[in-house]
Amino acid sequence: MIDIRGVQKSFKNTVVLRGVNLTVEEGETVALIGSSGSGKSTLLRCINLLETPDHGSITIGDYKFKAHDISRHTKKEVRKRTGMVFQNFGLFENKTALENVTEALIIVQKKKKAEAIEIGRYYLDKVGMINRADYYPIALSGGQKQRVAIARALALNPQIILFDEPTSALDPELVQEVLHVIKQASDEKMTMLIVTHEMDFAREVADKVAFMDEGVVLEAAPPEKLFFHPEHERTKQFIDRYMQRFSYSI
Amino acid sequence: MGKIFDVEFMIEIIPDILKGIPYTMTLAVISFIVGLFIGLIGALIKIYKVPVLRFITGVYVSFFRGTPLIVQILLFYYGIPILLRIINQRFGTSFDVSGVPAMVFMLVAFSVSSGAYLTESIRAAIISVDKGQLESAYSVGMNTTQAMIRIVLPQAVKVALPVFANFFIGLLKDTSLAFAASVTEIMGQAKIEAGRASRFFEAYIDAALIYWAICIIFEFLVVRMERNVRKNERGMEK
Numbered sequence: 001m002i003d004i005r006g007v008q009k010s011f012k013n014t015v016v017l018r019g020v021n022l023t024v025e026e027g028e029t030v031a032l033i034g035s036s037g038s039g040k041s042t043l044l045r046c047i048n049l050l051e052t053p054d055h056g057s058i059t060i061g062d063y064k065f066k067a068h069d070i071s072r073h074t075k076k077e078v079r080k081r082t083g084m085v086f087q088n089f090g091l092f093e094n095k096t097a098l099e100n101v102t103e104a105l106i107i108v109q110k111k112k113k114a115e116a117i118e119i120g121r122y123y124l125d126k127v128g129m130i131n132r133a134d135y136y137p138i139a140l141s142g143g144q145k146q147r148v149a150i151a152r153a154l155a156l157n158p159q160i161i162l163f164d165e166p167t168s169a170l171d172p173e174l175v176q177e178v179l180h181v182i183k184q185a186s187d188e189k190m191t192m193l194i195v196t197h198e199m200d201f202a203r204e205v206a207d208k209v210a211f212m213d214e215g216v217v218l219e220a221a222p223p224e225k226l227f228f229h230p231e232h233e234r235t236k237q238f239i240d241r242y243m244q245r246f247s248y249s250i
Numbered sequence: 251m252g253k254i255f256d257v258e259f260m261i262e263i264i265p266d267i268l269k270g271i272p273y274t275m276t277l278a279v280i281s282f283i284v285g286l287f288i289g290l291i292g293a294l295i296k297i298y299k300v301p302v303l304r305f306i307t308g309v310y311v312s313f314f315r316g317t318p319l320i321v322q323i324l325l326f327y328y329g330i331p332i333l334l335r336i337i338n339q340r341f342g343t344s345f346d347v348s349g350v351p352a353m354v355f356m357l358v359a360f361s362v363s364s365g366a367y368l369t370e371s372i373r374a375a376i377i378s379v380d381k382g383q384l385e386s387a388y389s390v391g392m393n394t395t396q397a398m399i400r401i402v403l404p405q406a407v408k409v410a411l412p413v414f415a416n417f418f419i420g421l422l423k424d425t426s427l428a429f430a431a432s433v434t435e436i437m438g439q440a441k442i443e444a445g446r447a448s449r450f451f452e453a454y455i456d457a458a459l460i461y462w463a464i465c466i467i468f469e470f471l472v473v474r475m476e477r478n479v480r481k482n483e484r485g486m487e488k
Contacts, residue, residue: 048388048389050385050388050389072393075388076391076393079388079389079390079391080391082389083389083390084386084389086382086385086386086389088382090382090383090385090386090389091386092383092386092387092400092401093380093383093405093482094401094404094405094408094482095401095482096486096487103390103400104390104391104392107392107396107400108390108391108392108396109391134486134487135485135486135487136482136483136484136485136486136487137482138482138483138485139485139486149386152390153390156390156391
């Protein structure tokens with residue numbers, strides 16, 4: 001379970017988060033939608049402390065921290081409990097697919113190499129990448145890289161995985177294979193917070209959809225409610241615009 | 251009237267000039283390795299903008315890149331004895347300057363000078379590694395040291411290797427300036443032989459060929475090393 005309370009973040013003079021509240025229950029998949037610049041990615045990065053929030057508190061499972069009290073120890077504890085999948089994959093370029101998965105198991109979780117390899121192969125198999133285990137990222141397609149990145153996050157067995165627009169950098173025909181893997185993790189009750197522009201995917205996979213606008217979560221509700229009966233006018237506008245975008249015919 | 255160009259003499263003195271190789275190689279290799287350490291520390295200070303140290307590093311790099319190596323060599327050669335005398339005077343110690351071989355002064359001079367150049371090369375190599383690599387290392391729970399050693403530096407080395415190789419070749423040849431501090435490296439030996447028979451051209455030709463040969467061997471080694479650090483570009487582990 002993660003609970004975000006009153007999180008604020010500014011960069012120099014730009015206020016990005018104006019007090020975000022959001023809860024993700026254990027085993028729940030929450031899709032975070034909203035226009036560019038609404039603060040979705042920044043929120044995600046504040047959760048695992050790639051950015052330091054200015055105010056507020058965040059609870060991840062049994063660990064709670066406050067914005068004004070973040071030490072090296074806090075970061076360590078937070079990152080132990082969170083996994084992240086980046087838009088641009090972020091695979092270690094100097095490591096093979098398998099090494100990408102096993103690296104943190106060995107270096108951070110101090111597992112024996114043989115055990116790490118066993119875990120690594122298990123998760124690569126799960127995302128359908130076992131036959132590319134010895135390939136370096138340079139030799140993988142975007143979709144393949146992202147699947148390895150998801151395997152890397154899953155293998156660490158975090159309490160939540162944060163997805164930062166996992167399919168935005170992919171060629172259209174590669175999107176499905178990645179969404180498929182994410183759906184699979186969702187079906188297995190992995191707790192996940194996904195920033196996405198794939199509305200159909202959000203509708204199909206998410207237990208809850210949260211709409212962010214101008215630095216706050218304006219509303220969060222089950223997909224059917226949020227997409228078809230939103231409470232706020234702003235949410236409705238955003239969703240209408242999105243639906244419209246796909247109704248053009250050429 | 252003697253010969254205009256004495257081939258026999260040129261060949262005859264080769265073994266004597268070769269005696270300088272251990273000095274040349276020691277100077278080049280040790281200064282390079284120490285320079286790498288200094289450079290790495292300097293680069294990290296600059297990248298992480300460490301207060302105070304950052305300023306000192308800036309001045310250090312600026313000075314040693316902005317003054318000719320021969321001037322630095324002479325400054326160390328004459329400066330260290332003066333420094334030791336001051337220390338002796340102030341603290342009542344009795345370091346004996348004359349007991350320290352010139353080679354040690356030169357090792358210090360070349361290391362410090364190399365460190366200044368390598369600080370900038372290493373800094374450039376590290377910042378050339380995509381910032382996302384560091385972030386994803388953090389995201390899987392690594393601390394900065396682990397991320398640097400396991401992820402960022404190996405990728406930086408790939409970028410830096412050609413620059414390092416280029417620098418090392420330059421350094422190897424620059425060690426010839428150490429003869430100014432009476433170190434009998436290749437150039438020092440050549441000068442001695444040249445003076446002995448007043449046949450300068452022959453001796454210097456030898457020196458040139460020896461430097462060149464060493465550099466050819468080194469270039470060959472670098473090609474192999476590069477193949478090794480670029481193994482990820484082959485696509486897969488064999």
